[in-house]
Amino acid sequence: MRLRQPTLSEWTIAVACGGWTVVFLLPESEWAAPIALVWAIVILLLPQRPIIGAITLALLQTGLVLTGPTADNPAALASLLIAVYYLGRHAPLRWGAPVGALFLVEVIADRGDATTLVFAAALLAGMFAFGRLVQLRAEAAARAKRVEAALSGVDAEQLAESIVARERIRLGTQALEIIRSSVDVMRAEATQAMDDLDPARIQSIVDRGSIAVEQLRRLLGILRSPASAPSPRIGPSLTRPWADFGIAAALVLLAVAELISSGHSMSPLGWALAISFPLTVVLRRPRPTIAAASAAGIVILMVLVPAPLLTGWGAAGLVTLILLSWSSAAAGQWHAWAAYAALLGSTIIWFATFGPENIPMSLAILGLSAFAASEWSLRNRERLSASTHADRLQSELDQHIHEAVRLERLRIARDLHDVTSHAVGVMVLQASAAQANLRRDPAAARHALLTVQTAGEQALTELGMLVSLLEAAENNAGPGSTLLELLDALASRVRALGLDVEIDADDAPNALIDLAYHVVREGLTNVIRHSKATRVTVEVRATEQTLTIRVTDNGEGARTEAAGFGLSGMSERVQDAGGQFAATTGPGGFQVVADIPIESKAPRS
Structure with missing residues (x-):
């Protein structure tokens, strides 16, 4: 391994040690300058080759003691101490400590009295400890810089999207399954009660509906309640x-x-x-x-x-x-x-x-x-x-993720409310009507139960679609997939729910894949929730300047207010990317169109 250029502090120490040697050795030796130069060169070597440099310096000091000045001459003192310091600073502990002991052996050989031995051992141990303290602090600084670099390289939007996708699956699926279970039981009870008009079954529908309403309120309360904000990070106090x-x-x-x-x-x-x-x-x-x-x-x-x-x-x-x-x-x-x-x-x-x-x-x-x-x-x-x-980066990242999760929880709450509250309310109301008409008008009671059954089936269909869309969103949590692969996977889930989906898509630039995918997903969600369509077409066209996304269905269209929170949020994302977004109702159905500049840096959702 090649030697690097010495730092300014290493040059300063080498020059200072050389000057020290000249000052104290010159009165007793005409070789003071050459010896000082050699020692300065060895001192420069120590930070990069501490073991070799320390052994070389020990041998030079031994030769100086044997052939040079008196034992009391401090010419080698500064070099000895800096060598032991550099051993602690740059050498592995298992090698640095034994090599540092060589200098103590030299002291014992030169002056073997107990007082000198104890003083020299304490002094050399202190210098070695200084080196270790600096080395430990340097390692801590290196670790902190690695953490800083890692956090600086984190794509906050991508990480937030990944965490939000997991949160979406965890909360959304659990909540929907709980409500779906109640709706399924109510629908099944209504189907059986249409035959025998069993008062106990009808009462069970009413009771189960009350439980479903309470479950819905509780789930919505949990989802809408603010999650605990991340605490600011405060480093430990080092004052003792x-x-x-x-x-x-x-x-x-x-x-x-x-x-x-x-x-x-x-x-x-x-x-x-x-x-x-x-x-x-x-x-x-x-x-x-x-x-x-x-x-x-x-x-x-x-x-x-x-x-x-x-x-x-x-x-x-x-x-x-x-x-x-x-x-x-x-x-x-x-x-x-x-x-x-x-x-x-x-x-x-x-x-x-x-x-x-x-x-x-x-x-x-x-x-x-x-x-x-x-x-x-x-x-x-x-x-x-x-x-x-x-x-600071971690706190900003935590805040960003916290806000993204909060918004996703609200979105799930809105979806859950939109899909289930009306259906459950209708089922409870009609079950009560069947109960009221049970004796005086059995036909009206059966018609009310049919409405319960129909509302339940529709609610189960919408809940199934919503669960599938939540699960499909997880496909976009990781990098590496093309837009066409993501859309094909999304379309397969939607087709399984009975909606005919046709995909006709060019591939999109990597920077726009997330945004394009979410535009299509939101468009399909809108079709499922607000349109009675049987067929939907997804077109994605890429030119040199623009990526155009069009989602068109053959349903009855959607009211402006029904287009809802999802499309308004998607409109904001598209506009943030410098594009244009439109959701319109025509004779042929509902259509979502997004035009996004290719050169834009699309935000992740």
């Missing part, structure tokens, strides 16, 4: 103030233990400063600038009093410096960086006063802490940006 209180308390106890074990004699003010310094960690997340600036002031006072910044193992002071450096750099604001600079400067002043040999170490540790934090902050901002955008 109690954790910082716990860390600060632990650091204070550790500082007190270190001071007592070291045997330092200090004034009350010195004790107060030593305890106050780790307490600044409490503010590192909510107020990183104040925390770092306060710590910088305390360190300056430690120089003046004087009081120890690091004593004993030095863990409390060092961890406090690292945490404050991290938080200031992670904040990314100019005043936070200014506070970090003040903290770094005051720390250098303290070390220059009480331990100048440790200045390189403090510079390397605090500098790398700030670098790692800035990298973490960058990845975190990428994650937050992608997550926020993804949440």
Whole structure:
């Protein structure tokens, strides 16, 4: 695999490590510049080949220790720390940790005392942990970007149509089957009662009709009731103030233990400063600038009093410096960086006063802490940006689907009401009339029962057609079918219900298949529900400029108000696509015509 072009931050780190090496190695070796150049090249290799680069750097450091400067020379310090950081950042954990341990082995071989071993192990583990934290945040950012990209590529209209199709089948079919069951029983009872005029059967029709009316009202209420709107997406809070209180308390106890074990004699003010310094960690997340600036002031006072910044193992002071450096750099604001600079400067002043040999170490540790934090902050901002955008896209998608489902539920309610309410009402009314005429006018009673039977058969036919159309709509939920295939499947279902359907269709552009299909489906629905036609013709003609759809029946036509909600909604869709829609009644029947521009971007229904 070829190496990519290093990023600006990788160039900066490589140049900084090379410069560091030259500064500390030049007084002791005339090969300082070539060695620094080689090390800088290896540092550039580390982000892309961390294992190879770290092993190479370890071998170079071993050669430098054996042939070069004194053991106390910090020339290799910055490169060592950045190598361990890059291992945590870019290498798999199962390989990065063992290779990072090679540097600890070198420290043991060079200086094997227990204090140095513990300090070096803690320091290297901390740098490796920094790398892992940045890597985990980078992975989270990558996941958020993948989610964002996936949501950006979702066709909201197509997804909504697919979900609406399933909702249509689930709710519509269940509701229609419940009503159809009642109507079927009433029709069968009416057929039998016409022969014997059994009062119990007629009463059963009335009772069953009352149940059907109640079922219809309940179903319509459910369908018309607003569904719960999707809740806005709120990301989890990442603020953990109690954790910082716990860390600060632990650091204070550790500082007190270190001071007592070291045997330092200090004034009350010195004790107060030593305890106050780790307490600044409490503010590192909510107020990183104040925390770092306060710590910088305390360190300056430690120089003046004087009081120890690091004593004993030095863990409390060092961890406090690292945490404050991290938080200031992670904040990314100019005043936070200014506070970090003040903290770094005051720390250098303290070390220059009480331990100048440790200045390189403090510079390397605090500098790398700030670098790692800035990298973490960058990845975190990428994650937050992608997550926020993804949440917004998901919320918009949820709202779109919610609105589409709501409209479909209302449509099913309208269809259910139009098809069943009149028929059930007529059946109940005529059954009551048969009951009233049972003794005084048996012929009128039988005529009323015949009306119940006829209304029931008509209602069952319309319900069957409506169920078939609901099921046919599911055919259009998935991509890949041509318009002719979809129309043939739709026509087959309608023919099974007794209506002669002739399809004469050109294929349509992919962008218009959904709209054309729904125009035809709505036209057939109108024929079934409002016309007494026996035959319907569907024509689809495609020219270079226009797609023309014509649905014509041989029935009695339809009243303007009967053309209904479906056709008015389809008219809006066609007009949204830049086309023209007309529904007219003529001597030969009812006709629906839609002219849609080919170049239009048709909305999905």
